[in-house]
Amino acid sequence: MASAIVIGGAGRMGRLVREELLARGFDVVGSYDVDNVDELDELAPAADVAVDFSAPASLPHTLAYARRTGAAVVSGTTGLSPEQLDELRALGEKNRVIWASNYSLGVAALRRATALVARTLAGWDVEIVETHHNQKADAPSGTAKALLAAVDPTGERPVVGGREGIVGPRVPGEIGVHAVRGGTVAGTHEVHFFGTDEELCLTHRATSRQIFVTGAVAAAQRLLTREPGFYDFDTLMFG
Secondary structure: OOEEEEEOOOOHHHHHHHHHHHHOOOEEEEEEOHHHHHHHHHOOOOOOEEEEOOOHHHHHHHHHHHHHHOOEEEEOOOOOOHHHHHHHHHHOOOOEEEEOOOOOHHHHHHHHHHHHHHHHOOOOEEEEEEEEOOOOOOOOOHHHHHHHHHHOOOOOOOEEOOOOOOOOOOOOOOEEEEEEEOOOOOEEEEEEEEEOOEEEEEEEEEOOOHHHHHHHHHHHHHHOOOOOEEEOHHHHHHO
């Protein structure tokens, strides 16, 4: 069975991914967090898969390890810059790579449904609302950004992150993206479509992080059967 490096092992997601990998029969040859990521540079075992749920600062070490060993990379790190995502895509020229902001199958279906409804209800007002626990560092969430891309694939429409004061009438075509933080919410995402005298709301609620863990490990297993390339979660799981 494949071996794996778990990055971000000190965090909740890292610990859960590690447990799931071990339960699925993977040989976990090393784990670390952003605080000791330098250890990856000297790690001798050549793993089949590097599973990265750490911080953006760890990415250079992950990329260097993958280039040195040929390991596939499953990345769920959010908050990556466009340049860092380009580096992951470039790695896909020789390695098997997947990056996703959310590894839930339900969220993958939500993205597909959102794109379909946005095309069908062109001209309707759209607002995206995401809710997460009070320890989440980035806002809006990576999933909210993916839903935004599903609504506006070209990125041409104006985006509003919040409204305050006398803002006047809603600008035609704008998309509102709002982040709510509190308690222990694992993740709720809503896409509201407002028409004249009616509203359609698509909603996904996660009750635990286990759905993301299960999806990430399933992606790691499937990635090992594919040719080198940069994959998104939808293509890897549904393509």
